[in-house]
Amino acid sequence: EPEVTQTPSHQVTQMGQEVILRCVPISNHLYFYWYRQILGQKVEFLVSFYNNEISEKSEIFDDQFSVERPDGSNFTLKIRSTKLEDSAMYFCASTRAGYPEQYFGPGTRLTVT
Amino acid sequence: SQQGEEDPQALSIQEGENATMNCSYKTSINNLQWYRQNSGRGLVHLILIRSNEREKHSGRLRVTLDTSKKSSSLLITASRAADTASYFCATDAAGTGNQFYFGTGTSLTVIP
Numbered sequence: 001e002p003e004v005t006q007t008p009s010h011q012v013t014q015m016g017q018e019v020i021l022r023c024v025p026i027s028n029h030l031y032f033y034w035y036r037q038i039l040g041q042k043v044e045f046l047v048s049f050y051n052n053e054i055s056e057k058s059e060i061f062d063d064q065f066s067v068e069r070p071d072g073s074n075f076t077l078k079i080r081s082t083k084l085e086d087s088a089m090y091f092c093a094s095t096r097a098g099y100p101e102q103y104f105g106p107g108t109r110l111t112v113t
Numbered sequence: 114s115q116q117g118e119e120d121p122q123a124l125s126i127q128e129g130e131n132a133t134m135n136c137s138y139k140t141s142i143n144n145l146q147w148y149r150q151n152s153g154r155g156l157v158h159l160i161l162i163r164s165n166e167r168e169k170h171s172g173r174l175r176v177t178l179d180t181s182k183k184s185s186s187l188l189i190t191a192s193r194a195a196d197t198a199s200y201f202c203a204t205d206a207a208g209t210g211n212q213f214y215f216g217t218g219t220s221l222t223v224i225p
Contacts, residue, residue, distance in 0.1 A: 035215075102158065
């Protein structure tokens with residue numbers, strides 16, 4: 001069964017550094033999302049992406065964040081200058097057109113030191 | 114805020130028993146999804162129920178939706194130790210896009 005994949009599984013970075021988290025959505029899916037989950041807290045929506053542009057974003061998704069679909073398979077989340085409070089599990093998700101079910105990847109654990 | 118809230122926060126049952134978890138939300142929805150998360154792992158999609166549906170089954174899972182009460186329940190029948198995980202409901206908000214709002218989850222422990 002097709003799955004969303006994410007790399008790396010764990011990323012450690014120093015405060016102020018840029019990180020890029022990578023996702024490969026399910027191949028026939030057209031909508032892509034990033035969510036994050038700070039340890040012990042709720043899963044929070046960051047951004048949705050369709051047709052090569054952001055369709056929605058939350059208050060969390062400020063100017064430090066950006067998303068890109070650099071080719072036909074990858075979907076990336078970039079954090080320009082990481083802060084300690086960016087430490088979280090970041091999940092990518094995707095959906096098929098016309099179907100609301102969101103399928104999540106295994107997540108990337110980001111640790112900012 | 115649309116975020117759902119699950120109840121109870123934690124549930125511990127014996128293997129073979131049924132487990133029921135509830136979710137309440139605040140505003141009208143188009144869809145409600147249930148997910149499972151094993152400790153430190155990803156979210157596994159279990160079932161989606163649309164606002165015009167009242168009940169849905171998938172294997173040992175039964176989901177109900179009461180839009181008048183803005184609540185849903187997830188029933189796991191004949192539980193197994195492998196069902197031990199956190200369970201989350203996620204709702205969208207009618208009239209908005211397709212972002213989903215997650216609750217804090219129910220932590221289920223199934224004792225062998």
